[in-house]
Amino acid sequence: MxxxxxxxARARCTFGPDGKLYVSAGSSCNICAEEDPRRAAILxxxxxxxxxxxxxxxxxPDPRRRALWAxxxxxxxxxxxxxxxxxxxxxxxxxGMGDDVPPEEIxxxxxKGRHHGWPxxxxxxxxxxxxxxxxxxxxxxxxxLPVGFDCTEAxxxxxxxxxxxxxxxxxxxxSSAFPAEYRDDFFVAFHGSWNTTTEGIxxxxxxxxxxxxxxxxxxxxxxxxxxxxxxxxxxxxxFGRPASVIFGADGAMYVSDDAAGRVYRLVCVGR
Numbered sequence: 001m002x003x004x005x006x007x008x009a010r011a012r013c014t015f016g017p018d019g020k021l022y023v024s025a026g027s028s029c030n031i032c033a034e035e036d037p038r039r040a041a042i043l044x045x046x047x048x049x050x051x052x053x054x055x056x057x058x059x060x061p062d063p064r065r066r067a068l069w070a071x072x073x074x075x076x077x078x079x080x081x082x083x084x085x086x087x088x089x090x091x092x093x094x095x096g097m098g099d100d101v102p103p104e105e106i107x108x109x110x111x112k113g114r115h116h117g118w119p120x121x122x123x124x125x126x127x128x129x130x131x132x133x134x135x136x137x138x139x140x141x142x143x144x145l146p147v148g149f150d151c152t153e154a155x156x157x158x159x160x161x162x163x164x165x166x167x168x169x170x171x172x173x174x175s176s177a178f179p180a181e182y183r184d185d186f187f188v189a190f191h192g193s194w195n196t197t198t199e200g201i202x203x204x205x206x207x208x209x210x211x212x213x214x215x216x217x218x219x220x221x222x223x224x225x226x227x228x229x230x231x232x233x234x235x236x237x238x239f240g241r242p243a244s245v246i247f248g249a250d251g252a253m254y255v256s257d258d259a260a261g262r263v264y265r266l267v268c269v270g271r
Contacts, residue, residue: 019047031143040119070112090107090167123137123138126161171246177268185208187245188206
C-alpha cells in the first residue's frame with residue numbers, strides 16, 4: 001500500500017497484469033483545478049520507476065504529465081484489476097452540494113488517457129449505469145470548465161451509491177471461501193458520512209456489489225453494525241468504521257477498522 005498524507009492525499013499502488021506499476025494520487029482539495037496534473041489521477045510506471053513508452057503522455061513537454069494514465073479521480077482510495085483485465089476504481093466525490101449530490105462513484109472502469117469527471121462533472125444516477133441507457137456525466141457548476149472540455153468527454157461511473165458513503169478499500173470475492181454466488185462479486189468498505197444532516201447519515205459497512213456478466217447490477221449490505229442508531233459513523237457513540245477489505249489465504253474476509261483500531265475476520269458458516 002502506498003501511503004499519502006491527509007484525507008485527500010491518499011495513495012494506492014499495485015502492479016497490473018501488464019507488469020506496470022499503477023499508483024493513485026488523491027486531490028489536494030475538495031473542489032479545485034489542481035496545479036499539479038499528477039493529483040486526482042492514476043499514474044503508471046515501469047517497475048524501475050521510469051515512464052512506459054505507451055503511456056498517453058510519455059513524450060509530453062511537461063515531465064509531470066508523463067506518468068498520467070487517467071485523471072479526474074478526486075480520491076480513488078482503492079482500485080484493482082478484474083479477471084478480464086479491466087481497471088476498476090472507486091472515487092470519493094466532493095462535498096458541499098447537500099446530502100444527496102453527487103452520488104458516490106463506487107465502481108469506475110478507468111480508461112487510458114481519459115478524464116473521469118472531477119471537479120467539473122459527476123455521474124448523476126444511482127445504482128447500475130450500464131449501456132444502452134448509460135447516463136452521461138452531469139455538470140458541477142461550482143468551477144468553470146476548461147477551454148475545450150465539456151462533460152460529454154468524461155467517463156461516467158459503472159455503479160454509484162448514496163452521496164457521502166465514502167468507499168475506501170475494495171476486493172473481488174474470487175479468492176474467497178464463500179459460496180459460489182459470492183465469488184464473482186465485489187466488496188467495498190463504506191466509511192460512512194461525517195458532514196451530512198441527520199437525515200443524510202450514511203452507514204459504515206461492507207457493501208456487496210453483485211456482478212453479472214462482468215458488470216455491476218445491484219448492491220446490498222454484507223456486514224454492518226458499526227454505527228449506533230441515529231448517530232453518524234465515527235462519533236463517540238458508534239463502534240468503528242470499516243476502511244479496507246481483503247480476502248486472506250484462508251479464504252476468509254478481513255475488514256480493517258480505522259476508528260476502533262481492529263481487524264475483523266468474516267467466514268461463511270452453515271452452508
